[in-house]
Amino acid sequence: MQIIIIGNNIIDNTAALMSANILAATADSSVEIHLLNDGLLNDEKAQHKGGLARSNIPPLNLTTDIATVAPSFAACLRLLKVSEAQFMHECDAQFHLGNHFVSWGEERQNFHHVFSDYGVKFATVEFLPAYLRLLSEQQTSNTLDSYSLAAQMAQRGVFSHPSDDPKSIRSSLNYSWRFSIAKFNALLTAKLDQHKITQHSHAIEQKLRNDSGDITQIQLQNKQIIDCDLVIDCQGKEAPPTQAAEPTLHYVSGIKPLNQHSSVNLYTGTQHGFSVQCLNNTHEQFTQYYWSTSGWPTSYWKTSDSQTGLGDNIKQSFTQEHPSYTAQSQGQIELDLAPPQWQNQQLDLSPLNRKSLSIHSSHLDLLWYTLSTLCNITRHNMRSTLAAKAFNRELTQVTTGFNELNRLTLFPLISGMKNKQTKEDETFLSKEGRERLELFQHCGRVLQEEGDQFPPSYYATLLYGLGITPNTIDPLAYQQDQESLAKTAAQLLRLIDNACKNMPKLS
């Protein structure tokens, strides 16, 4: 059983390094994994195939190479047998408790959006409806953030791990990390030998196929031939050789075909945009998203996180597709994250790194999800076309779910909030997204849907943070009398305060 992973610039290619190591960590010793370094991408090669040469990309003010991930990434580290201590030490990692949205939308909302639960659950009701009731009855003037342990921890610069004791308020805590992607790549590179992954430095000369179109062998420029059962392409869209050799591969949108209605006009009207601030070497535990109305590109490019897809990726795509762009023209940026395709035994992981707009997840989260799904699906039979179909369907569902969440977050960009739904909004949100928004606007509820990677409370607090106030309060929030509800809320504030006081300072 042989798996070939093709990448270029291997030492910088997180997709290739993660693929190799994760497959090796889960596969039996009878599975051979080959990592092919198809060479450094050079301008000539890229331009020849219609790609964007690196030297043509205007210099960006990139301050960091930081990756942020969702809490589910912990399973990836466990599989790789990397302890948190080792990871934090070797990858310059910091704790990451959520996102901080600053001056978001026309309403200029400021709010933290955390991975953990807000408050406590009141019988059958989540905290948010109970909080809304207290607010409407003037029993509290505190912000929702005050009832979030994670938000309070971040504001006070303290941190402590979640507690196993279900009675402790710290048991509701959830967190992830922000870390140096270059150092993470170095850690993964060091693991290649440990996992007995065979590395090849010669470029690919040709791919040999059987009658059904499956790639069965790859011949390298040194004439070496490697048999393969599965090929994983991690070269990225800017790697034209693979694109040219694989015309059947194409990008698909989780929602609609690219370049059609899925494109979003980011720059109409007030030329809204937003930038991402990832501060390295600080004790900030949130990734900050700054909304900007000063037009692009100055603020847009102010800082960038290569992993969140908001910097070079979008600019690259944009300048590539709209070379005559001026501040006055209305360019279109593709926001959809293209799920990978698995066709003819070839799995293309490269789109994950392209044209993705990631606020609530990074391409690493999706990469981890992709690889763990791949491992699950191919454990028994790598050559099942039905498995490939199922794989594509599941990934489409998950990427659509992430996209939908991102689109909801960007909703104020389009609608200017306040429930003004225009024709443009209808193309921005999918039917499911619109229904989710409609239900929340109507009664403040969010239902768990297939493809959701976060619990309903994550969506509800985001929508509330974005300034969407439900028309009615959940009737079940009234099952407790006002006095005891207010008492519980006050007690919660004290608990949070005490918990924070007992935590060590990050500094």
Next chain:
Amino acid sequence: MSEATPPISRIVIAGGGTAGWMCAAALARVCDKQTTQITLIESENIGSIGVGEATLPVLRDFNRMLGIDEQEFMKATNATFKLGIEFKNWARQGQSYFHPFSGFGLSQNLTPFHLQWLQAHHYTKNAQSKDITLPNFDEFAIVTHAARNNKFAAPGAGNQIDYTYAYHLDATAYAQYLRRYSEALGVVREEGKITHVALDSQCGNITALSLDNGKQVSGDLFIDCSGFRALLIGKVLDTAYIDWRHWLPCDRAVALQTERPPNQPLHSYTTSTAHRAGWQWHIPLQHRTGNGHVYCSKYVSDDEALSVLQSNSGKAINEPKVLHFGAGMRQQCWKRNCISIGLSSGFLEPLESTSIYLIQFGIFKLIELFPRKHNFEIEAKQYNRLMREEYESIRDFLIMHYALNQHKDLPFWADTANMPLPVSLQERLALFKSSGYLPKKRGSFGEASWLAVLYGQHCWPQFKQQGLALLEDDKLLADLQAQHQHMQKSTYTMPAHSSIFPQKPHS
């Protein structure tokens, strides 16, 4: 937030029985007593079907939500513990398999247990020595061993392997128990038959129900628990019924209560035995046994069905009762201000004990989407979608039991094995056979339940040895045998189920 929309203050439940009183109890528990009045209308002259004497583990969540003490509940309903279902003669005559309320074995190196078992099975089948054997798939659940030895212990008491349990109960006694519970919380019971339903001439909402004693009960929200009669949702609101009889052709059942057999072990599981044109249930309670024969009237007469039931049951303590039904569900379970719960919303044969579960699911979703008075449309849309998904998911699971049978010589079974399947099920089975992968599916039955039936009825993935993970055969076999032994041993100290519920006379 608009407070101009008044809350629901009058809830009217049409019909008692299990559905009606479960609904009343749950709503009384979560609604504010001061502001919400709940009225239940039932007539002593209309008997209740007393659906579903066997339940699923989630009923424990329902009881927990009500704050019910388990011992008190079991005493009041003559309940026994249920660890799963034994299917006799379903795949082939003379063969049995167990569907436990637990998972199977331990996954290793991220390889699901069932694929390890499959590899070991392949190895033992081709082994030279007859001494190399592998226990059946269903024996890799501690629950199977406990059930087959008529034992029971609550999970967590020193057992390393997780499992759960449900109950066998007297549904009529459960309804009576919940009636007392509900009335204590202020639910008003009105005795009488519904003779007229008043509708709002403008919006078509139900406004009041007239009773044969001259009373009129007005309400804001009406819950139809009138059983198969579907008095409100069907007869008055004229909601169409989606017919699934072409997939689930059994259309009748004859039920018979028998004495608890003296000096015999008390089963801690439900038994389902396939007959010539249907199947028979056997549900042991503390004081009696529930028996029933579900059959297809096209292939077997009522007399023959009764005779088969009588010859396979103990000493009868009541007259047999014949029920007529058709598998399917309402096009809309929530229409205008009326929600149908229980048999008025749909029917799926009790092969996997889903009748009470579907009532509970409907109640939980109603609570999750509890409306305000002014507009039900948005909640109804979501509720109907969720109910449809749940019904369809269970429907597919039930159809699979028939579709995988191998009784080629019996017309009913041959026809059900050859019937065209719903596309959703067709695709799921094809994927599993090809790759051994079962995509996650929302609904009451998780992967382990599907595997229990698939492996139990000999629908296994093709063994191609082309997977990512193949373990060393002899080591794998040794490991599985050790697991099996551990599971067997774990049940040694469990008490006999009959020692928990000693024989008592029928009342």
